[in-house]
Amino acid sequence: MVCIKDASPDTHRARIVYVGIFDFNKLVKTIATWFAEMGYEFHEDVYKTKVPSPDGSEPEFTFSGWIKINEYVQYWIRLKGHIWELKEIEVMVDGEKKKMARGKVQLILWSEIWLDYNGKFTSPVAVKIQNFLHKHVWYKQITGGWEDECYYRMYKLHLEIKKCLNMLTTSNASQIRY
Numbered sequence: 001m002v003c004i005k006d007a008s009p010d011t012h013r014a015r016i017v018y019v020g021i022f023d024f025n026k027l028v029k030t031i032a033t034w035f036a037e038m039g040y041e042f043h044e045d046v047y048k049t050k051v052p053s054p055d056g057s058e059p060e061f062t063f064s065g066w067i068k069i070n071e072y073v074q075y076w077i078r079l080k081g082h083i084w085e086l087k088e089i090e091v092m093v094d095g096e097k098k099k100m101a102r103g104k105v106q107l108i109l110w111s112e113i114w115l116d117y118n119g120k121f122t123s124p125v126a127v128k129i130q131n132f133l134h135k136h137v138w139y140k141q142i143t144g145g146w147e148d149e150c151y152y153r154m155y156k157l158h159l160e161i162k163k164c165l166n167m168l169t170t171s172n173a174s175q176i177r178y
Helices: 024-037 124-137 139-164
Strands: 002-004 013-022 041-053 056-068 073-093 096-115
Touching: 013 024, 013 139, 024 041, 024 056, 024 073, 024 096, 024 139, 056 096, 073 139, 096 139
Parallel strands: none
Antiparallel strands: 002 096, 013 096, 041 056, 056 073, 073 096
16 A cells, blocks of 8 residues: 655645634534545544643544545545634624634644555565556656645635634635546
8 A cells, every 4th residue: 555645744734723712513513524525434533632721621633534536546634633722602693692612723634645545566566566657657647636636625624614613714726626
């Protein structure tokens, strides 16, 4: 199995930083719903909360989802979240009291492409054939097709999260791609 990752890990990572009032349950539900609607298998890998202090609780979570593109390619989108000073508050929304959260949110998204996820190229000769195919035959398909599509799919999730948090910049280049 070959996992395509960039040499510098921060170049293909999308980061969302938000400070303010938001609906925490809606945020988690939006992420899970997006994965389900796009056909990804969703996993909640890690969810932990530090003991609440007077400033508030501090949850950390990691989500991931994968989808098979064909018999050789699999896309992964991963999300790591950390929220500081999370406190539950009551807010008036459209004349009704609603329970919301206040805190400092940091979400980091990144994508991965797994080639040969079934492990068909296992023998030394098959690995040499696979390396030849990657370098000379499928190079443009890998770098210009699969990597590009996976990258823009990740940014569609990024866009949905920004909409959920009511951020001002609720647009990006992924809207017109894939």
